[in-house]
Every structure is written in C-alpha cells, then in structure tokens.
Amino acid sequence: MIKVGIVGYGNLGRGVTLAVDKALDMECVGIFTRRDPKTLKPAVDFPVYSMSELTNFKDKVDVLLLCGGSATDLPNTTADLLKDFNTVDSFDTHAKIPEYFDKLDKVAKENGTLSAISIGWDPGLFSIMRMLFGAVLPDGNDYTFWGKGVSQGHSDAIRRIEGVKNAIQYTIPREQVLEKVRSGIAPNLSTREKHLRECFVAVKENANKQEIEQKIKTMPNYFADYDTIVNFVDEQEVAEMQKKLSHGGFVIRTGNTTEQNSHIVEFSLKLDSNPEFTASVLTAYARAVARLKKEGKTGCMTVYDIPLKYLSPISEESLRKNLL
Amino acid sequence: MIKVGIVGYGNLGRGVTLAVDKALDMECVGIFTRRDPKTLKPAVDFPVYSMSELTNFKDKVDVLLLCGGSATDLPNTTADLLKDFNTVDSFDTHAKIPEYFDKLDKVAKENGTLSAISIGWDPGLFSIMRMLFGAVLPDGNDYTFWGKGVSQGHSDAIRRIEGVKNAIQYTIPREQVLEKVRSGIAPNLSTREKHLRECFVAVKENANKQEIEQKIKTMPNYFADYDTIVNFVDEQEVAEMQKKLSHGGFVIRTGNTTEQNSHIVEFSLKLDSNPEFTASVLTAYARAVARLKKEGKTGCMTVYDIPLKYLSPISEESLRKNLL
Numbered sequence: 001m002i003k004v005g006i007v008g009y010g011n012l013g014r015g016v017t018l019a020v021d022k023a024l025d026m027e028c029v030g031i032f033t034r035r036d037p038k039t040l041k042p043a044v045d046f047p048v049y050s051m052s053e054l055t056n057f058k059d060k061v062d063v064l065l066l067c068g069g070s071a072t073d074l075p076n077t078t079a080d081l082l083k084d085f086n087t088v089d090s091f092d093t094h095a096k097i098p099e100y101f102d103k104l105d106k107v108a109k110e111n112g113t114l115s116a117i118s119i120g121w122d123p124g125l126f127s128i129m130r131m132l133f134g135a136v137l138p139d140g141n142d143y144t145f146w147g148k149g150v151s152q153g154h155s156d157a158i159r160r161i162e163g164v165k166n167a168i169q170y171t172i173p174r175e176q177v178l179e180k181v182r183s184g185i186a187p188n189l190s191t192r193e194k195h196l197r198e199c200f201v202a203v204k205e206n207a208n209k210q211e212i213e214q215k216i217k218t219m220p221n222y223f224a225d226y227d228t229i230v231n232f233v234d235e236q237e238v239a240e241m242q243k244k245l246s247h248g249g250f251v252i253r254t255g256n257t258t259e260q261n262s263h264i265v266e267f268s269l270k271l272d273s274n275p276e277f278t279a280s281v282l283t284a285y286a287r288a289v290a291r292l293k294k295e296g297k298t299g300c301m302t303v304y305d306i307p308l309k310y311l312s313p314i315s316e317e318s319l320r321k322n323l324l
Numbered sequence: 325m326i327k328v329g330i331v332g333y334g335n336l337g338r339g340v341t342l343a344v345d346k347a348l349d350m351e352c353v354g355i356f357t358r359r360d361p362k363t364l365k366p367a368v369d370f371p372v373y374s375m376s377e378l379t380n381f382k383d384k385v386d387v388l389l390l391c392g393g394s395a396t397d398l399p400n401t402t403a404d405l406l407k408d409f410n411t412v413d414s415f416d417t418h419a420k421i422p423e424y425f426d427k428l429d430k431v432a433k434e435n436g437t438l439s440a441i442s443i444g445w446d447p448g449l450f451s452i453m454r455m456l457f458g459a460v461l462p463d464g465n466d467y468t469f470w471g472k473g474v475s476q477g478h479s480d481a482i483r484r485i486e487g488v489k490n491a492i493q494y495t496i497p498r499e500q501v502l503e504k505v506r507s508g509i510a511p512n513l514s515t516r517e518k519h520l521r522e523c524f525v526a527v528k529e530n531a532n533k534q535e536i537e538q539k540i541k542t543m544p545n546y547f548a549d550y551d552t553i554v555n556f557v558d559e560q561e562v563a564e565m566q567k568k569l570s571h572g573g574f575v576i577r578t579g580n581t582t583e584q585n586s587h588i589v590e591f592s593l594k595l596d597s598n599p600e601f602t603a604s605v606l607t608a609y610a611r612a613v614a615r616l617k618k619e620g621k622t623g624c625m626t627v628y629d630i631p632l633k634y635l636s637p638i639s640e641e642s643l644r645k646n647l648l
Binding site: 015018019022023094097098101118123125127128130131132134135136137138139257258260261262263264265266267268269270271272273276277279280281284287302303304305306307308309311312313314316317319320321323324 | 339342343346347418421422425442447449451452454455456458459460461462463581582584585586587588589590591592593594595596597600601603604605608611626627628629630631632633635636637638640641643644645647648
C-alpha cells in the first residue's frame with residue numbers, strides 16, 4: 001500500500017480525499033490543515049491533523065498531495081515540505097514553472113526526495129498532448145482552448161484583492177475561432193483572440209469597484225493578456241455559481257506530412273467538476289512519485305519525465321496484454 | 325545527429341522516408357530493401373541498399389526503423405536485427421504483443437540493444453490514451469472506435485490468402501453506438517458491436533470466391549471477432565481505392581469521481597494518410613530509442629515505458645517553459 005498525506009482541504013483537497021479513497025493501492029495517513037482540525041469534516045473518514053503535526057509523519061508517508069493554491073501557498077511551502085517528504089502538486093502559474101522547477105529540483109536532490117509538479121489537466125494532461133502532438137506531427141500548429149468553465153486559480157487570484165468578498169471566473173472559448181481551427185484552417189492566434197475571461201465579483205461595503213476592476217484586468221499572468229469582463233454581483237449570486245465547478249477544453253493540432261496530406265489530432269475534456277478531476281489526476285501521479293522514489297529517483301519531475309506505466313495500478317504485463 | 329536506417333519500402337517505409345527528412349536532428353544512412361535497390365526510387369534522395377548489405381552498417385546506425393508488416397515480416401526478422409541494431413517497429417497484432425515483447429526483450433538484453441515495439445497510433449497513441457484515461461479516471465469505461473478508414477494490416481492479411489490478387493479493407497465505426505457513448509451513456513460493448521469491417525477483394529481467374537470469403541471471415545485476430553462484409557470487385561477498383569489511405573478513430577472514456585459528477589475524456593484522429601501519420605509517430609519514437617540507448621537503456625519498450633520528453637527535439641527546459 002502507498003501511504004499518502006493530504007495537505008490542505010479546499011475544493012482540491014476534498015477531491016483528492018475522494019480519489020485516494022477510490023485508489024485500492026493507497027492508504028491515507030491523514031489530512032493536514034491550517035484550520036482547527038476539529039472543525040473539519042472530510043468527505044471520507046480519514047484522520048485530520050493540524051499542519052504543525054505533519055513533522056511527526058516524516059517516515060510514515062510515501063508521498064504528500066499538496067492541495068494549496070499556486071498564487072501563494074505552493075511557492076511558499078513546497079520547498080520546505082520537500083526537505084522531509086516526497087510531494088506532488090498542481091502548481092499552475094505557467095509563467096513561473098521554470099523558476100519553481102529549478103528551486104524544487106535543487107532542494108529535492110539535496111534531501112534525497114522526489115517532487116512532481118504542475119500536475120492536473122492544464123498544466124498536466126493538456127501539456128502532455130501539446131508536447132506529444134508536436135512530436136508526432138512536427139509540421140503543424142496547435143491550439144489550446146479552455147472552457148467554458150470555472151478557473152480555480154483565477155477565482156482565487158481575484159479573491160486575494162483587497163475589498164473582494166467572493167468571486168468566480170469563467171474562461172470561455174470563442175466559438176467561431178474553435179470552428180475555424182477544427183476545420184483544418186491554421187490561423188495564427190493570440191491567447192486573447194481565443195478566449196474571453198468573465199468574472200463575477202462580490203465586494204465589501206464601500207469598496208472601490210473601479211480600482212478592483214482595474215486590478216483584475218491588469219493582473220500579470222492571470223488576466224493582463226486577455227479580454228476580461230468584470231461583473232459586480234451580490235454575494236448570494238457568486239455562492240450559487242460556485243456550486244457548479246464544471247470546466248473543459250480542447251487541444252487541437254493540425255499539420256501536414258506532405259503537401260497533399262493533412263491530419264487533425266484532438267484531445268478534449270468535459271468535466272462536471274474541475275477540482276475533482278484535477279484531484280484524480282494528482283492522485284494517479286502520487287502513485288508514480290511513490291513508485292519512482294522506491295526505484296531511487298530524486299529531484300523534480302513533470303509530466304514529461306514520468307513514464308506513463310507508473311500512473312496505473314495495473315501491472316506492466318497486463319497493460320501490454322490488455323491496453324496496448 | 326541521430327543516424328537512422330529504414331528497413332522496407334512499402335507505404336510505411338515511404339512515409340518514414342518523408343518523416344526522417346522533416347526531422348532536423350536525423351540523418352538517414354540508407355533505405356534497405358529486399359528488392360533490387362536499383363529499381364527503387366525513394367520519395368527523398370536517400371541511398372538505397374540491398375538488405376544483405378545491412379550487416380556492413382552495424383556501427384553506423386543509431387536506430388533502424390522497421391517498416392515491414394506484422395503478419396510475417398516483423399515476427400520473422402526483428403529478433404535477428406536486434407542482435408546488431410536498435411530498432412523501432414509498428415507491430416500491430418494486438419493479441420501477439422506479449423509474446424513478441426518477451427522474445428525481443430530477451431534478445432535485446434543479451435545483445436545490449438534497445439527496441440521499441442508497437443509504435444504508431446493503434447497500438448501507439450491510442451494505447452497511451454486508453455492507459456492514461458483509465459489511470460486518471462479509474463471509475464469508468466473506455467471505448468476505442470476505428471475509422472472509417474483503411475487498415476493496412478487487415479488489407480495485407482487478405483492479400484496473403486491464396487487466389488487473392490489485391491484487396492483493401494475499411495473499418496467503419498457504427499455511428500449510433502458512437503453517439504451513445506459520447507452522450508455519456510456507458511453501455512457494455514463488444515468489438516463486434518462497435519464496428520463493421522468491409523473488404524473489397526480482387527481475385528485471380530478461377531479462384532474459389534466462396535473459400536476466400538470464408539478464409540477472410542474466420543481469420544483469427546484479424547476478422548473472426550467482427551461482422552465482416554466481403555465484396556468481390558475487379559483489380560482496377562481496388563487500385564483506385566488504394567490511392568486514398570485515410571483513417572481515423574476515437575478513444576473515449578466516461579467516468580465518475582462522485583455519483584453526481586461525471587467526466588468525458590476524448591482523443592480523436594482524422595488522418596488523410598494512415599501510413600504517413602504512422603511513419604511520423606514511428607520517427608518520433610526512433611528519436612527516443614536513440615537517446616535512451618545513449619543513456620544505457622537496453623531491452624524492449626513500449627509507449628508505456630518511454631518518458632514523453634524523449635520524443636521531442638525540443639530541450640527539456642524549453643518544454644517546461646513553453647509547453648507545460
């Protein structure tokens with residue numbers, strides 16, 4: 001059995017709890033929270049501890065599933081945790097991945113631990129597809145579309161702005177552009193041209209709405225490169241929208257092997273729950289981290305470094321016999 | 325530069341020739357054929373040699389791309405070639421993969437060589453998707469649909485029957501079943517229920533059509549498990565159909581993370597030329613074999629064993645920065 005610990009219990013932590021429960025080869029030693037453990041009622045009856053107790057589990061956990069956000073939680077805590085634990089996380093600030101990777105790779109190698117970063121569906125499965133499609137169809141163009149759906153990272157980022165009570169952000173692919181790409185036409189598109197970002201924001205009394213809107217629209221990495229629509233609504237409305245965390249998207253590559261012969265390769269997701277699906281991917285990669293560590297691997301890895309067989313609880317022989 | 329040799333020059337060999345030409349990090353030392361090398365005019369101006377000359381290239385080739393068929397060519401030749409060379413092939417008789425793998429793994433390990441088998445889109449990219457989808461969405465069902473398109477392996481198999489002059493086989497997904505699956509309904513389906521196999525066969529004068537039809541419909545691994553339609557047509561008609569080798573297909577997995585939340589993951593291909601696309605995948609995995617061998621890896625590998633980064637000519641740093 002692979003022994004896992006779950007760090008953080010927001011939407012993602014809740015999803016990981018459910019995914020670990022479904023994994024027959026995994027055992028959860030505990031959920032670790034910064035809140036008072038007594039106040040937390042997890043979706044599955046796993047033990048709950050305070051973060052300060054994590055240090056007592058140093059030799060009792062094969063891998064920690066880190067369920068904090070990418071804006072502040074992960075950049076501030078992963079390196080420290082890696083000194084004592086193997087980790088897997090869903091760090092999704094694309095622009096900061098190289099820096100994050102280098103830092104963790106150094107810490108992990110110094111401490112003989114292993115970390116898999118940026119796991120989920122984007123970064124994660126979509127990253128796999130972009131790379132794989134480009135390698136097998138080098139003469140072509142690829143397009144990533146997100147949505148329509150809620151982005152947790154972007155919603156979190158808005159909520160961190162002073163004066164914001166609650167917020168939700170939808171990423172919306174521009175339908176006409178999607179159709180153009182799928183028809184085999186290969187236009188040159190900026191991120192801005194492919195999507196809209198629509199935000200629903202509830203603010204505190206007397207908050208400066210104009211200033212908040214400006215802060216959202218100019219936020220680097222998150223909104224600055226997109227057309228962003230900001231709607232101010234009441235708290236109740238945001239809460240209602242938050243009940244449904246559906247998402248999805250497409251990675252499409254069109255390309256040619258000869259002038260006459262073109263090909264379309266497409267990957268798509270339709271998700272009822274973004275955090276539950278992300279959690280399920282994170283859990284499969286936690287299995288890979290535990291196994292690769294057992295084989296002596298240390299350092300930082302991404303989806304590009306990990307052979308796919310490590311993700312599956314099925315034996316190599318059976319994979320070859322039944323799935324190849 | 326990665327030095328490659330191309331063994332066999334049918335449709336797949338021709339595709340590999342084009343793909344190697346597009347790969348800026350590869351150099352072709354030669355195309356090796358059982359025909360008279362003088363009669364062969366390859367699509368790209370690479371040197372052509374007789375198969376008997378291959379032995380002189382033992383230390384001059386990083387990897388051989390084997391472009392023979394799975395019915396007799398690969399089972400009879402790959403093990404011998406592996407004594408002196410690293411190889412990559414598109415062995416696609418699903419039922420015989422375990423046996424083929426075990427045999428080659430032994431030979432490769434004894435001789436310090438490396439072999440990647442069953443590379444292409446199915447087996448190959450579709451195998452990746454089946455495994456990956458199952459690992460990240462364990463509570464679900466997956467469905468593979470092929471076509472409409474020509475299957476080279478199945479067409480070859482018919483052509484090997486005595487009395488057959490030429491033949492082409494189309495695999496056709498049953499539309500209604502495909503729609504059912506994509507709508508999220510998860511029926512239990514046999515291969516037979518998902519597809520038709522339609523064959524167009526030109527026979528020699530006085531050939532026993534009834535016997536040939538029977539031989540096709542009962543052929544194990546290829547046709548015995550399917551509803552197969554056999555049409556006898558004249559040679560001209562088959563030749564006309566053979567000019568367009570389009571294919572495609574879908575891997576779809578539907579599954580749940582909780583009772584309320586279901587997800588649909590889908591991968592699809594629309595290919596103008598099946599052999600050219602297969603060749604392009606084979607060429608990317610040839611790159612991986614050359615690199616992994618350089619790192620000291622030996623034995624037999626499949627798409628499940630090879631970290632994806634080895635397929636791309638792009639540096640690891642750049643993959644993380646630009647594609648993750």
